[in-house]
Amino acid sequence: MCVRQWPPVASEDSKINSLVDAASEGDRRSIARLLTLVERGGISAEIVAEATHPLAGKSHVIGITGAPGAGKSTLTAYLARDLAESYHKPAVLAVDPSSPLTGGAILGDRVRMEEASGAGAFIRSMATRGHAGGLALAVPGMVRVFDAFGFDPIIIETVGVGQVEVDVASAADTVVVVVTSGWGDAVQANKAGLLEIADLFVVNKADRPGAKDAKRDLELMIDLSQVTGQAVRRPEIIMTTATEGEGLDELQKAVSEHQQFLLQDDQISLRRSKRWKAEVSSRLEYLLLEISKNSIENIEENQSSPPNSVANELLKKLLNKDELH
Structure with missing residues (x-):
């Protein structure tokens, strides 16, 4: 192959x-x-x-992730609309398991995305179904297309908080993790992955009971995660009620301030260098996996040989090839 x-x-x-x-x-x-x-x-x-x-390389990339039902699509749509109306040229890449956009989003979210598109934002939905490991390759490539043709900022919205979503969100310059008032019980289970990637937290649906408790839980988690002497920026927590438009100005301001932080001392170059290496690694893993699949399909089966020995021999043959073809 x-x-x-x-x-x-x-x-x-x-x-x-x-x-x-x-x-x-x-x-x-x-x-x-x-x-x-x-x-x-x-x-x-x-x-x-x-x-x-x-x-590419000029645009600010914002990743928005969080648990299903946190209101990410509403938040993303209103944020994109407001940015477009304030003379920005935003693009949204909605990573959706049941894409196209009309297939997975509820009616209200579709209407809000259409409003953002009507205001000038470029909305693109991408299916996770069928991508498997290729998702880590497709998302940076699609972001690069937006970047190359002047869209700024670029918003990546993911559908959940699994490893795939964390990886995709980590392709951003600024990562926004959205939670709700009912999220407190899941904080301990999810904090390892979320806390490590979050630059900003949003407690959405802040008009509901328990929103202040969710904010307090997050503040405690952040306090416990801070390492003495480590030069890190404490994630800000923004309270929003996206359906009412409340807190969106504060969110835009916080995102802008984080962008300025990244530009100081060339922090953004360090972050993008790490992302570039991660993309190279993902591409290499993908190529090697495809080649190894082909090699396994074509080997002569000899079950008397230990699998590790066969795998080592196949690897030696692959490494002796001049190029991947």
């Missing part, structure tokens, strides 16, 4: 270059087609990556 064909056929290269040229002129249909190519993966995704990488 070929992991990739390289160099690509000229017609494919030419087609994508034409899309890039049109996208550079602001053609949203061409941008959408480039996003689709990246999401599908394969040769075309690699060509898009080659074309967009030199153009």
Whole structure:
């Protein structure tokens, strides 16, 4: 099995270059087609990556994650709408298990996303179903497309708090973790993953009973996690009621302040360097996994040989190859 064909056929290269040229002129249909190519993966995704990488790196990327039902979609939609109305050029990548957007979101969230789109935000939904390990490759690539063509900020919204969602949210410059008043019982179970990636916390549905308790729980968790002498920025906690528009100005201000913090002492370069290495690692793991699958399918079965010995021999053969093909 070929992991990739390289160099690509000229017609494919030419087609994508034409899309890039049109996208550079602001053609949203061409941008959408480039996003689709990246999401599908394969040769075309690699060509898009080659074309967009030199153009990207200027936009602020915001990751929004949290437990299902926390109101992330409402918060994201209103935030994108307000940013668009204040002369920004936001894009939203909604990582949704049942994409397209109309398939997984409730009616109210769809309407709010449409309002954000109508205000000028670019809304794109991406299915997690069927991606498996490829998700870690597709999301940074799609963010890069938005970045290359001037969308700023770029918001990544994920659907839950599992490892996949944590990995995706960690592809952002600023990570916002959304919780609700009913989240207190799950704090201890979830804090390890969430506390490590959160730059900001949002207690949404702050008009409900228990919201102040949730904020207090978070403050205690943050206090316990602070390491003496470690130069880290304490995550701010914002209280919002997204459906009423309450707290959104404070959230925008907190996100902007975190961006300024990252720009100080070149913190953002350190964070993006770490992300770049993580993306290289994900790509390498993906390529090696695809090649190893092919090798296993084609080996002569000899169950008298210990599996570890067979695996070691296959690895030696792979490492002796001049290139991945």
